[in-house]
Every structure is written in C-alpha cells, then in structure tokens.
Amino acid sequence: MTVRLQSDPFAPGELLAAFCQGRRDVGAVVSFTGLVRGEGETTLALELEAYPGFTDLEIGRMADAAALRHGLIDVLIVHRIGRMRPGEPIVFVATAAAHRRAAFEAADQLMDYLKSRAPFWKKSVDVTGERWIEPRPQDYQDAQRWDDAPAPDTLEDRK
C-alpha cells in the first residue's frame, strides 16, 4: 500500500505499468486518473495544499480501511499538490485484487473519499482572481454511500 503526495507532474501510464508488473496473484487492476478540469477558458490553475505528515497519514488510513473492506492485494495513490494547470493529471488511484468487483468498488470508494474528505485545501485561480473551493453536495453524497452500505462478504470468503 503506497500513498504519495508530490508537486512534480506524473505520467499515469507509467504508474499503471509499474503497478501491474510482476504480479502473479492478482486477477484485476482498476485505475482511475483525475485531471484538472478547466471551466471554459477562464481557469488558469488549481492550487492544492496539503499538511505533509498528516494528509498522507489520513489517506493511508482510509486506503487501509478500503483494502480490508474489499480484500485488496495492493493499492497505489498518487496525489499532486501545489499549482497545476487544466489538463494535467492531479490524482491516480490503482487497486489490485484477485477479482474485478473488489478492484472496481475499492477504487470508486477511494475516489469518493479523496474528492470530499481528504485533508486538502483547494484554490482555483482564474482571470478574475483566486478563490477557495469546497466539495460539491454531490461529492458529499457520493462519499456517504460507503458509510451506510454494509461491507461486502470478502472477509468471510477468505476464511
């Protein structure tokens, strides 16, 4: 399980290729790449602030919980911080499991968490100035789906 916050850009394809390499017990790898979305021509940049040593630990805790819940074999989360431009990758999540359902659902859950509850502070910079952004109501609702749902029977299956 790896969580990495970095200010340098990353290449999603390379991360995915490396994540898949040399695995014999994995039947499914799901990956998600989030890009900085510009709104029209006005968005100049996005600035993401983290609390190093806290943000990565919190994300790691969540990744551990998701791995246990879905019975994952491995997880990789790479998140950019600092200033990014529209079109650049901002987040990469890869999940590895024996079968596809667990990998899909864990990636979905991790992204819902990362988009709404992960300890980041986000600022958008456009031609009119800068403003801090809060999650959309939809992001909170997406994250809540996992609070109420019973965990799958993965742990039972593995006994």
Next chain:
Amino acid sequence: MRVLLFGPLRDVAGWRERTLASPPPSLAALKAALARDDAALGQALDRPGVQAAVNKAIVRGDATLCADAEVAFLPPMSGG
C-alpha cells in the same frame, strides 16, 4: 511551539507558520492569544468546521500543550 495555518486561514492571518517564544499552556489559551493579536483570525478560528491538530493528531475540545508542540488549525477540508 510551532503554529501552522492552512487554506483560507492563511489568507485571513497573512502568515502560514509562526514559532511562539512563550508558548501558551493549552489550546484554548493559544486561541485566545492568537485572537488578541488578530481579531479577524480569532473569529476565523471559531468558525464551524475549523479543527485543531496537535502534533498531527486531531483534538476535540481543549487540550494541554507541551512547549514544543506543533499546533495546526485546519479549516473545512475540500478534498482533492
């Protein structure tokens, strides 16, 4: 004692990190000292959803502080 501000709090205060030579003994005392220094920051720290972390762990309510503590004030988190 190190005090860290994140997100919009940093804009309100105009600083990101400060080392206090005479560290207050508790979180409440620290907040009171910051508010005395800067009323706008004091108000911002009292807004709902602002959390405090001592040595990178969230604390609820008041807490005693060691002289070498790192105290961070975290406004509502935006996600990535």
